[in-house]
Amino acid sequence: MSDDQYFRLSAEAVTPLRHALPAVAAQTVEAITQGVPAYAEAFSGTLGPRIEKAVQAALGTFLNLVSRPARAAQGSPLTPALEAAYALGRGEARNGRSLDALLAAYRLGARVAWRELAAISVRGGEDSVTIAHFAELVFAYIDELSAASVAGHADELATSGRARRRHLELLAQALLAGESEHLAIAAADRAEWAPPQTLTAVLVPEPAARAALELLDARTLQAAEGGPEETSVLLVPDAHGVSRAHLMRLLAGRGAVVGPSRPWLRVRESLARAVRTARFAPGDGAAAVDTEDHLVSLVLNADPQALADLREKALAPLAGERAPTAAKLAETLRGWLLHHGRRDEVAAALFVHPQTVRYRMTRVRELYGDRLRDPQWLLLLTVALA
Template sequence: MSDVKDFRLSAEAVAPLRHALPAVATQTVEAITEGVPAYAKAFAGELGPQIEKAVRAALATFLNLVSRSAGKGRGSPLTPALEAAYALGRGEARNGRSLDSLLAAYRLGARVAWRELAAISVRAGQDSATIAHFAEQVFAYIDELSAASVAGHADELASSGRVRRHLLERLAQALLAGEPAHVVTAAAERAEWVPPQTLTAVLVPEPFARSVLDLVDARTLQVAEAGPDETSVLLVPDAQGPSRIHLMRLLAGRGATVGPVRPWLQARDSLARAVRTSRFAPSAGGAVVDTEDHLVGLIVTADPQALADLRAKVLAPLAGEKEPVAAKLAETLRAWLQHQGRRDEVAAALFVHPQTVRYRMTQLRELYGDRLRDPQWLLELTVALALEPA
């Protein structure tokens, strides 16, 4: 604010202005009370006299700046005023308010203060050029205070935002670590996070995590380190029923894997299923993977060695065939089980002629004999062949 520091009024010109400060401060506060409704209650209550005192101090600081007798350099009275404006901006942020009302109060206060101070200067015989220059300094001063408040507001938001993000991350980590309910609930209270009824774990490739967060419920938690490599974990609140369908649409093209809905304290279970599903049914071409579509796969792959042993057992009758033939027979047997023996549907699924299916099934009946009519064997064959071999 070098212009204000360079501009000086004589002591004689400043004296009547300083004498009128209490009255000007009162009029300024009254104008702000009427013109900025957000401050009406605060000005009318116990804070009213303090605010009026602060306005008077701000005006006195300005007069000190433009007075010839004002000190220079390190002791400049501008510093306390800027610090007060900065603190005011931080206070507005802490109270969850935007700067709209505060900046409006600055503008209105500047107009009223200038009007009153200009009238006093005119009565004191100041020439028009001096008064015009004086006006420039008044509004430059208000601009400085406004800028300090904006900086304070931004710094408080950044600081409080970092703290809350840290608390939310700790909450998510506690959830996924399976901490006791009272520990997780306390973490939620510290983060000022209102628990939903349910949470759904979503694995999202890291490059898409930020854009997805902007689309989903604002209460969504994120843990970047909890998922597989280069995958972020999101815990989305209350994504059941129609909300789940909507979530799937939001995730389209982002290669996400969506876990089951679970009570919020059991979010860990949702993540575990999403991770397991992503391993045997990874997203292809950015498609969304819904774990609800892979329940059979989840079950039959729960014990990989048991599944391998079962496959070896039920495919033992094919052991004497050459590998290509055995593979085609196993593929035909799987399709035959899936389509309940309907030859034309089996042929369509395999892209072969129905006669080919008939020929292969004849081979299989010769190899398996009565076992293809045994319910227990059919159950074991169905489970063992439920998935394509890895």
């Protein structure tokens, strides 16, 4: 409702209302103090007189509206009141309060103010039609103030939310860049983020990142960069110990790769391991890939060229055999090492007859000779065939 749409009251009707404003404002504040617990402390403390003056000013603005000549000079008396209500809504958001208490205060304040102002109008001899219009205008005015506060609250949340999200992104980047403890703690303070004991890096395909975030600890950080392309990096707080199994269950079916838990300032180590694991164990999507299940492969793949040289040395005795035969002998030797020479277990693992294992191992012993009794060679073969 614009100020031009407000029903006009005569000067004679408004004058007694103006005289009563201080008393009406005091009664309104008292009613809000008693009826809205969230404001009881603020209204009854040192802010009480200031709030009372603000209520009186808002009621004065309303009386200016309803007594303003229809063709008054430009400049709406409603504008300052709406701006104040907007600022009030933003302030409530900055203080971490919802709008419930503020809107309740508006409603209660409107009822009390209307009751007192209407009583004055009745005593002044105003007719019922005028008083009915007056009631309509009071509540329309409060509705406009409420709407302005709602807008201010929403805008503040949007602004502060964007700012905090940016601070959280910068914190994640600082951690993954390995910034110093001093800088990381400063970034956490700016983001209003309480550091956990540990962080666990999780790689998730970008399409699944939002859904995964909704399932995880609210303190989970998301890094814009750091992982493979088309992958989001999530840093999950305190997912160590027994909590890790719960994390793995939450991430099942989302194509996630979960790094080890590390002290929060060392989370880049967790990410590095997750990235390395993702290269050779992408998973099937049904279960999250746990890097703890791939430690041997991680060690073996730490230096691919060294592993290739080691395998070449360890399998050199098989070099004279035909390729298919050499592959079968190497496979049997691997089973023999893993099952400590128990022929039946090797046969079961390879889906062959025990006699086949016996035949192949006879050939392997011919090729390797005493090296199969040398601990160093057994270690070399175990690593090469792992």
